[in-house]
Amino acid sequence: GENGGSANGDKVIKVGVFEPLTGENGGGGFQEVLGIRYANKVYPTVDINGETYKIELVEVDNKSDKTEAVSAAQSLIASGVKVVLGSYGSGVSIAAGDFFADAQIPAIGASCTNPQVTLGNDYYFRVCFLDPFQGTVMANYAYQEGAKTAAVITQLGDDYSSGLGSYFVDAFKSLAGENAIVSEEQFQTNQTDFKAILTNVKAANPDVIFAPSSIATAPLIIKQARELGITAKIMAGDTWENSSIIENAGEHAEGVVLSTFYDEADPATEEAASFVKGFKEYLKENNQSEIIPAVSALGYDAYLVALEAIKQAQSTDSVAIRDALAKVEIDGVTGHISFDENGDAKKDMAFIKVIKNGAFEFLKTVTVQ
Amino acid sequence: MQFGGVVAVDNLSLEVNENEIVSLIGPNGAGKTTAFNVITGVYAPTNGAVYFKDKMIACNYPKGPMKKIYAGQNYGKYTTTVKKTPDQITKLNVARTFQNIRLFKDLTAFENVLIAKHMRSKANWLSATLCLNYKEEQKMQKEALELLDILGLMDVKDEIASSLPYGQQRHLEIARALATEPELLLLDEPAAGMNPQETQELTEFIHDIRSKFNLTIFMIEHHMDLVMEISDRIYVLDFGKLIASGVPEEIQNNQQVIEAYLGVPDDDEE
Amino acid sequence: MTKNNLLTIENLSVSYGGIKAVKGISLTVPEGEIVTLIGANGAGKSTILRTIAGLVKPESGKISYRGEDITGIATNSIVEKGITLVPEGRRVFPDLTVLENLKIGAYLRKDNLQEDINRVYKLFPRLQERSWQLAGTLSGGEQQMLALGRALMSKPKLIMMDEPSLGLAPIVVNDIMKIITNINKEEGMTILLVEQNANLALRIAHRGYVCETGHITMEGTGTELLNDENVKAAYLGKSKKK
Amino acid sequence: MSLSTIFQHLLTGISLGGAYALIAIGYTMVYGILRLINFAHGDIFMMAGYFMIFAMVSLPWPIAIPLVCILTIVLGVLIERVAYKPLRSAPRMSIMISAIAISYLLQNLATYLFTALPRAFPEIPFLKKIFQIGNVSSSLVTFITPVLTIILVLGLMFLINNTKIGMAMRAVSKDFETAQLMGIKINNVISATFAIGSFLAAVGAILYFTDRMSVTPFSGMLPGLKCFVAAVLGGIGSIPGAMVGGFVIGLCETILVAMGYSTFSDAFTFTLLIIILLFRPTGLFGEKIIDKV
Amino acid sequence: MKTSKKVIYSLILAVITLAFLFLLESNKAKYGMAYTVLTKGIILAVVAVSMNLVTGFTGLFSLGQAGFMAIGAYVTAIFLIPMNSIEEVYYMSGVSPSILALKSWLETTPSWFQAMLPYIALIAGGLVAALFAALIGIPVLRLKSDYLAIATLGFSEIIRAIISSPQMDTITNGSYGLKKIQGFSSLIQVFLIAAVCIAFMILLIRSTYGRAFKAIREDEIAAEAMGINLFKHKSMSFIIGSFFAAVSGGMLAMFMRSIDAKTFTVSLTYDILLIVVIGGIGSVTGSILSSILVTVCKEWWLRFFDNPLYIGNFQVPLFRTGFRMVIFSVVLLLVVLFYQRGLMGRNEFSWDRLAKSINKLRSKSSSKGGSKIA
């Protein structure tokens, strides 16, 4: 029937991968997919009631576009997936969330940090921390490092960027005073010229610049800032932990600070240790740089969570899987994962990294209550 | 009327009486079409006025940069501005045809005529959409068909306008103009591109429609046979200036007109 | 006939989409003569000229120029061989000045143009007055003069004219007919003339063809046709309607 | 705002405007001749960026730059031959859709071949020399862009107004058929137009990306739209118009963003365009549409 | 063909369509993809026909559709976000009091009114857009061809910028967009709304006003000489077109359940233009046909190109993410190159035409093709 077997008689359970492979976030989405694929390679099957089911990934490209996301989500639902993983970029997850909920298919976000993804949606879970947390972490860090003033650069119309930016602003103001934010600049999607913004930032002369944005814009901001002679420390959120930024921005990227979910040098769990080894190989096979992006680790974890939930549920019924998910607890690559009533992972620790000698170097962990 | 420095029509005064056929002739570029364009509201005059049935339908005086370059006469005589758009003038029962045929090329002959009836329709867009003007629509179609019939276009009524032979296109243009229910019909070179035989037929045709529709006709034409035969009166324009006017015989023998326009009659008559 | 045939057309057929406009016509244009093609509207006269000029691809048939087959070759090569067309409806370049229009007429020539420009100005003094005006704002007659002048600029061997008298004042029509005769006589240019004004055309032409709904129905010398009763009835418009 | 900040903004604006002007000219020329809004032009510009990336992998810049120009010209002419030439007699809209299809194709092909991740644009050491005047700092390319733009435009104007091929272009732009009757090979003239447009796009791409340092498959979209607006603002079909339009848009955009209205920078660009069109319905330098009745 | 026969055929067709829709509706889970794609296709058909009305029938080259759709979508969305979700939706910057007032007033309306709310919301969206169109039209409709196109495109971008600006946060939720929008109850509902809209436009086109629009398209000067007031008729077409574009935008909002300003960029307008031209400029049936075909192709049929394809153990090269869109663009290009006037040209579907082409196929005469203008 529905859970049908493939030609050789194996039982199959389908897991949807809802990620952007093209469009603005295509780069990051791909890295998340790599983590998921690798997880699928490591754990290709699941046992339900004594029978072995093959886990088949069904990938769709949501093109980082909310309109596309709806039909991409529909195509996943139509293909009979029991659980969905993704997506990179909160906007598309928010757009698709209601459809998954209506179809009663649970979804597990890997790196979508915007609160709206899970809020009021019983079927959306996520394995990463949230933007309010991340914004606070970065504000704390900046303040501890002695910054008295900060400039914030965010992308208009991007839930992730403007959300994170405003959480940072709130947190930093409460630490350093109402006037501590000396410049708030916004740019448009696809904008490539940041000189005007940066000239203003330069004029405001902040101690740090917080610029959460996509991988595509990161090197532009970094390089153009340095070219204008801005020396302030540049900081950003999790998206910037991506080797392509170092490749593109070269020496200008030195000293950039960011928060992230995970640090490969400090495997938190057993799972993490084996993941680091195996995944580096896998990256090499796929002609990727060997720095493990945090989103890949999160993608891997999201898969593990789904797998565990299926095991717990002992059923291929998606509603049963959802109920199991709410109670799941595992030790993933990025640490211990369990969900609160919103479906958000209970995580209270972020990793702060700095770009040094062309690599991401672990600086410290920050915990906020 | 002038364009920048070019004075196209220079202090032209003329009148057309009811039920007359009046021709406007003159060398190329004399400003005949421009005069038509001023009458029908396509261009605003630079200085001067146009009256139709004693009502002013266009009036203007030099303004702005035109003040400096204005090169005509009667400066300061006109002080008001009346600017009616071409559609308003058509509503006042003045219709025209064009020197270069301007049919609705991709529509059928029938549609071409029907469109001209639109102006008189009383239905608003909503009632027209909801087919509440059913009666009126029927009437419009009937009248359009009648016109096509009178102009001998009945058997090509469903043909696309641009696929019609040239002569029929000219007829269709006249039919379309008649559909607007004009009192004054302006024809700009109706016989252009017609051979002498067809021109002759046109002569009779113009006579016919004048009496049938009780029209006043004002016409630009270069075919002298047609002009001389049909006109009650003729105006001759050269370099925008009126050089002669009168009945055909007078014009034919006017030395100035011969020099400027007609040329020494070769042995044109056979 | 002792003269060489400059242009020979054999069994030419042309259609637009499904509509056959020219249905297997043959005609010849001897060197140094004026040949005229008359006929009612839509008879296919313009189509014939356009096909010769390479603007329309024929369905079948053969066009040869000085014995060389030129059927279906590109327009610019045809112009290069010395055939030029004054298109129906003037078609001057509206955004170029009068002078530039004349210059572009000589696009394929590389020698000095001034002499020829002066020659055209002499033929049409009006153009000289307006040499800086954009051609698009000229009146109909002025444009026709320009189109003719422009064609002369390429110093063609064969000049084809499509209704040059269309919409012109009688005095200009006479002038143009005279000019046509002149360039034929004095410069030995061969002319293929399409005209509605059959009277005038036949008078100046050496030969004439009558074209009716895509067929050639009659041919002969100018005077022969002028005096032919059928032609008189159909095209000269003097005799009463049947 | 201090004087040096203002100066820095102006410099940025003029430099951006110069790059816009080069692209806008491509739009204007193609429009002038084919009445076609060449939606693919921005993407040709983007491809030129990728060509440069690959050329610089193994070649020094003095060889890479001419090579990129040639490749871009070939691409432009090829697109014309494949996608526009067969549609000469088709309705205008069809050609426009063909252009949109080509634009999609180039974007999707680039995504497919080079992924959506930004690629670092190679540094041309000579262009990247950093200049420091007082408090204002900028790389050499910022100064070179507007100067080069003006030189190229002057050259182009000379070509159009005073050479035979230029006159042929103007003739072809009005009437294909009659142009043919003058002995003009219209396909060659059109190809030449695309070649010039693509060449300018290539130069523009090198300058623009040198300044902005990375290329993605969608890098051409926004500049494409803005430059099209620039071309219309200046009066589409007019080359000096496109140049002025480019500079105006570049400056306005920079100033607006500088003043903190980046939300409205595009909106303002369009508002400016609409206002200008209201007073001059065919743009600043556009010829009046002659509609002789 | 006899009229009675045509009526019968049309009825049969309508019944088949409805039956098909019911089938889809009742097996929603099984045919999820067809369901979604069809819904989207039908919604796009409304805006495509409206664009055709303005561009294809009136000859006004307007590229403002996306902007009007955005207006429609936002107005509809504000009406259709349930009262209890509203705080959650505007979580960033709070709700404007006027919206709250509107929402609480709506709560007090009788239940039949609430049941009609989706329709009222769509019409309200349309009316707001129509008002905008009327205002925009005054300056813009004086412009010609491409200048008009770029000016309308500009307005559409301005509308979008205003919607997503921080100053509008409490109304449009700025750049975050709106969500939790009440969706359609069924595919049939979508179909019926679209059918009413399209039928209205068809009737308009066939009325005397429609003929006046066509006259303007063919030759403005001649149309004016026929007593047609250019400005009045152009505005009329523009306003009505915008109204239906906005209705379609509202339907899109109901379909997507969450919207943000980025959905309504220029590329959306290009996509619609593409649909209109592929279908045939000046053909309503062409627009309908092509919106469904294009949507189905792009989002469904071609999707397999995105996934690795195995034949036995051999992985067919080229098949990977992004390939679908490459193929889609190539298909587009081919369609434009080979159907220069679009699939339907300026023709409309009619039984006579169908009968004719069937006969032609049957006899398969040796003559090639025949004329385009049948």
Ligand SMILES: Nc1ncnc2c1ncn2[C@@H]1O[C@H](COP(=O)(O)OP(=O)(O)OP(=O)(O)O)[C@@H](O)[C@H]1O
């Ligand atoms: N829109 C315009 N801009 C500039 N000049 C114009 C314009 N329209 C007409 N002219 C000029 O005005 C003069 C008169 O033109 P008009 O068309 O009225 O002549 P006409 O008498 O109708 O000639 P024809 O018999 O050849 O049609 C011409 O010299 C023409 O160049």
Ligand SMILES: Nc1ncnc2c1ncn2[C@@H]1O[C@H](COP(=O)(O)OP(=O)(O)OP(=O)(O)O)[C@@H](O)[C@H]1O
């Ligand atoms: N581009 C075209 N497409 C379709 N049919 C055409 C086209 N051009 C001409 N025709 C048709 O071909 C036939 C011959 O036209 P052509 O222009 O050659 O006639 P003509 O003898 O020059 O007439 P006229 O005296 O009006 O100029 C006509 O029936 C015309 O409708």
Ligand SMILES: [Mg+2]
């Ligand atoms: Mg005239």
Ligand SMILES: [Mg+2]
């Ligand atoms: Mg002809």
